[in-house]
Structures are given as C-alpha cells and as structure tokens.
Amino acid sequence: MKEQKRNKSFDRMIVEAVQENMSFFAWQSIGGVVEKCELKIKAYRKDYNEIVLELCMDQEAKLARVISGNRILNIYVPELSVSFSSELKSVTEDKKVKLYPPEDYSFYERRKHERIQPLKACYVSFEHNKMMIKKSIYDFSLGGIAVILPKSDKVIITKGKIFTVFVLDIGLRKIKVKAECVNSFSIDRFKFENLPYGGFKLAFRFTEISKDDKAFLAEFLTHEMLLQLVQKKAN
Secondary structure, three states: OEEEEOOHHHHHHHHHHHHOOOEEEEEEEEOOEEEEEEEEEEEEEHHHOEEEEEEOOOOHHHHHHHOOOOOEEEEEEHHHOEEEEEEEEEEOOOOEEEEOOOOEEEEOOOOOOOOEOOOOOOEEEEEEOOEEEEEEOOEEOOOEEEEEEEOOOOOOOOOOOEEEEEEEEEOOEEEEEEEEEEEEEEEOOOOOOOOOOOEEEEEEEEEEOOHHHHHHHHHHHHHHHHHHHHHHHHO
C-alpha cells in the first residue's frame, strides 16, 4: 500500500473507472463491523471539482450508515486497487452522490485480480489420483486461489492439469468451479512459521464459475479487503 497525493495517475484511473462502469464501495467501520454501500461511477468533472456516483439498487439505507459525522466517505475501488476518503458534496433526488476529489489516495500493488488472504479459514476440495483432497486456502482472487503445503504432503500436481471437481468452502457457502493448475513452486525453509522445513505453493485459475458464484466471491473479497483496511488503520 502506498499513499500519495492526487495526481495525473489518479485522474487517469478515475477516467478508466467511468469508461468501465466500475463499482465504488463507500464504507465505514462501526464497532468493528464493516458497513458498505455499492455505487457506480458516472462521471469525473474536474471543472466542477466533483466525482459523480450513482447508488446501486436497494443501497439507499446503507448510504446513510456509511456517511461519517463530518460528511466524509471512505471509498474503495476493487478493480483499481485504490482507496481514498472524500468529502460529500451532495446527494440528489435521482440517487446521484457527488464527492469532492480527494487530496490523497492509497494505491495497492496492481494486478489483474487483487489477491487477499482470508481472515478466517476457507478450504478447497478436489479430486487428485482418485483421492479427494481438502486443503486450507492461502489466498484468493476473483480469478483463482493458491494453497501452501508442507514438503511432507505427497501432492504433486503438474502445471496445466484441469480439475472438473473443485469445491471452495467459504463460510457456509460451497462454490463448485472448474480450475487449472497454473503454477507450482518450492518454498524456502522458514519462509512461513508453520513450514520450518519448507514446502511448495500451488496456484489455480478458475476456468468456469457461475455468474452468481462470481458475484458472491467479489462481495466476499471486497468485504475481506475492507476488514483488513480497518485493521491497518487501527494499527
């Protein structure tokens, strides 16, 4: 995470967000619980000094909960890996939310899909060599997952292997996808406390996932990222 003053790079990213009709999440931590409100960006009007957002369906009540007493909105944009805080300019009757552009913003390592380490244990199950294997997930993205295994585990998977049985356990939800192993590499000794003798990391890419499951995963990842933002601010 890198905090910096608003600059031309920020302007370009916000213009990109408008062109791609990206979701912006206004959020607030209340008693350690993250409240969030989804909006779509509609315009960036530098001449009017405003960012124009539109409330998504059934988000009106949530907006009131995420506006702080000093009319500041915390914003997180998953697809840009960007977060910032802006002063609320106005809320119109047609569900438009206008913000003053922020003075500074935080930019995370840019990837096609941002990777998040879950705060609570999540699991993946898959069939390999006619055996069902269940492992905890090391990190997530909207496009795939990774697992880390000790050297004592005799799970050798070649790059390019396709799994038609690949089930994610996220809380009470089970998500069935198809996946491909896209990477497998060794981990040095003591890189992780629980792997003093080293191990290896397997990365998988989702090749098929339903629209509903992808939407659930996007919501889950956004919530996890916001929880981690809250923890970083607290520290």
